[in-house]
Amino acid sequence: MINLGISDSLFIAFLPIKMAESARGGAWTLPAVYCPIYLIFHFGSIYASVLFLTALSVGRYLSVAFPIRYQMYKRPRYSCAVSLGLWILVASHVSFIFLVEAAGGGGQGGAANASVCYGNFTGAQLDLVVSLRLELCVVLFLLPLAVTTCSYLGCARALGRSQLPRRKRNKALRVAAATLFLYVACFAPYNLSHLVGYARHENVAWRHDVLLLSAANAFLDPLVFFCSSSALQRAAKVRWHGARQWTGARKERLTRFWHSAISREKGPGVDLPRPASPSP
Known part of the structure; x- marks a missing residue:
């Protein structure tokens, strides 16, 4: 969960750069050396979210299907090792950006030329880009999608056979369905552009539009996991109740101050009008 956050x-932190680029019609105004660095964090954060959502789905399945054995083998060092492995997997794949730079030989068609970042490719670069995008789609999306789908289907079967109360079982099923839906809706269109680009051997123009769905995932993930965590919901209720008490106390103090101010203005011995008591 921490790594997903x-x-x-990271994606949200670098999103203003993408917004500024889109507002200028795709023009890259920063120095060219920053383009590959930006793209590494940009693509890396997207596919890291995919892999960590997959890891969470596997953890949920194991906790439902094999609760006792899962708790026996669940250790922080194992989670750290898996997280480190996923980060290394993402970093090794997004490093293809530097391969694109090398294929361009530093010419005008490089990943970052004078006006465009990762947009105008030479023929040699395009051959490499479409192939590597296909590899990204298969390894970092389609395979994790298959694992995630199987995990949540396994969760549904295990919950159907469990003795949990119906209310808790239905809540868990709704959370699983919502998470899987967001997983597909946010990441599938962008990765579909990789498949279309490989089939047509071109840099499809609408891939920048469907990237907005991937951006939405960064804002929807906290909502999904808030709904799935009873501890977070209880903490939110406590905070909300405390905020209401604090607001009520401040409101009462302001009301008393207002009445005392009016009393001083009217002088001593003058009572404030009181609201009429309701008729019996």
């Missing part, structure tokens, strides 16, 4: 935060 880190990947979503």
